[in-house]
Amino acid sequence: MITQPLPEPAGEGGFLGNGYLPPGMLNNPTNICNASPRSNEAAAAAAAAAAAKAEEELEGINCSPCCDNDNIRRTFRGIALGQILSICLCGTGVSSQLLSNKGVNAPAAQSFTNYFLLCFVYCTALSCKSGDDSLLEIIKRRGWRYLVLAFIDVEANFMVVYAYQFTNLTSVQILDCSTIPTVLLLSWLFLSVRYLITHIIGVCLCLLGIAILIWADMLDGKGTIGGSSHLLGDGLCLGGALLYAVSNVCQEFLVKQYNRVEYLGMIGLFGSLISGIQLAILEHKNLSKVDWNLSTIGCFAIFGFSMFIFYSLVSYVLQKTSALMLNLATLTADFYSFLFGIFLFKYSFNSLYFVSYIVVIIGSIMYSLKKTEIRDADEPRRVCPCLFLCCCCCECCFEDGESTEGSLNISPLSSATHSCPMHGNSTSQSIRLSDFSRS
Structure with a gap:
């Protein structure tokens, strides 16, 4: 039998403090009693520290892990950021509706304002860096990834906005919710995310809240009127929702893999190129007929700045939470749009909107109370x-x-x-x- 030699003592009493006994003490147990005071003190200190640590761990057992301080802070931070994002989405929806009322139909031009602002702000920041984090180095190494993601993002925005010309509001709301289960599936497949029962319950509650909102629209008759080709409009909306899901999951991966400034700069650069080419091909005639008064320019500016703030905050939310939490937290955007619609578009009041809002918030809280886990x-x-x-x-x-x-x-x-x-x-x-x- 091969025995491993004991390590050399670091100093007097070092073995006793670390749980080892010198060879001489093993042969003569009485030597243990004659150990130096410093050795006894070291052993006593080590034993006291171990006992204190065990007691601390025992007292630190949390029988309700969903209610500790970290979970509460993370939950309410996610909910608060989600409401800011919802207000930004509300700003884009209201400005788009105002432009539609003026006869302006230019979804690619609206998106271009957002991507141009992202490119101007964040590409400027990247151009000031050197080495591996410089703008040219990022484009050479992984620019193709951001090009693909920007194309998906631009087309998702274009398809959903364009769908309103062919279908009604209720269809868009229902089909847009398909983003949530798609994000859940893609995150499980490609990001190795584990979902617990609390996450599934939270998702179901959020979808129930949106169902209540759609029901309220149908009772009032607001969402069932309009649409020249429902099949085409529903197909555009469903395709846009699926592209949104792919875009969100890819965004989460890139933001956590690299950094927010890189992602926003690259998505702004390639997004402005793609949307600029698209508006030049598809919308140059419509833009030439627009009456560019102060009100129209203001609506474009509101849309662009709202989307700029939205994208800037989305990267932070994705870095701290997940793509699914982002989609759940922004479901309340329809509620804020309803509040603005009461004053701007003379919508009728319906208490079911408040019920929908509360149910969505409860579902978001339920989802974020416990962190998702990552498969090894x-x-x-x-x-x-x-x-x-x-x-x-x-x-x-x-x-x-x-x-x-x-x-x-x-x-x-x-x-x-x-x-x-x-x-x-x-x-x-x-x-x-x-x-x-x-x-």
Whole structure:
């Protein structure tokens, strides 16, 4: 049997303080009693520190992790930022409606004002940097990624705004909500996000709140009138919503992988180029017929500045939270648009809007009370066993210590002990499903 030599003592009493005994003491136990006072003091201090740490950990057990200070701060910070973003979206909606009332139909031109402001502010900041963070170096290394993302973002904005010409408000509201489940699925697939039961309940509550809002529109008859080609309009809106979902998930990845200034500068640069070419091809005749008075210019300015603030804050929200939380928190934009519509467009009052607002806020709080978790790189991505068993998307859906490299591993039901946040420790049977190997 090979024995490992004990490390050399760092000083008098060093072994005792670290849990080791010199060889002489092992042969003669009475030497332990004759240890130096400094050794005894070191051992006593180490024991006291260990006891204090254990007591501190025991007292620090939080039986209600959803209500600790960090969760509360994160939740209300996300909700507050979401309301600011909703007000910005409300500003874009109101200005677009005012332009529509004036007979101005130029969605690409409206988007161009936003991308130009982003390019002017953040590309200027990037041009002042040197080395790997310089503007030219970023374009050479990963400019193609931002070009693809900018194209998706520009076309998503264009399709949703253009859909209002062919379908009605209710259809747009319903189809626009398809962004949320799409973001949830894409985040699970590509960002390796784990969703717990509280997240699923929060998403369902937010969608319920939007359903109440749409119902209120239908009762008042505001959202069911209009639309020359509902099939085309619904297709444009659905396509725009799906592109929004892809854009949001890509934004979350890039913002967390690099930094906000880089993302905003690149999206502004390529977005202004794409939207500028698009408006020159599709909207040059419409723009030539516009009466460029002070009111029209003001509406374009309100739209551009609102979108500029929105994009600037979105990058921060994505960095601190997630793409799904962003979409949930901004669902209240329809409520603020309703408040402005009462004064500007003479909308009739309906108390269901307030009910919808409260339900969406409760759903957003429910979602953000507990942070989402990220699957480890060597942990298999599995089909959630909650499809077959009792627990919905909790930690017990995953097992640690298995590699996804090499094969597709679908094994029979195997027994394992899991810690479920709802049911405690339990022995259950699970289906293991590993990723496909790309080797």
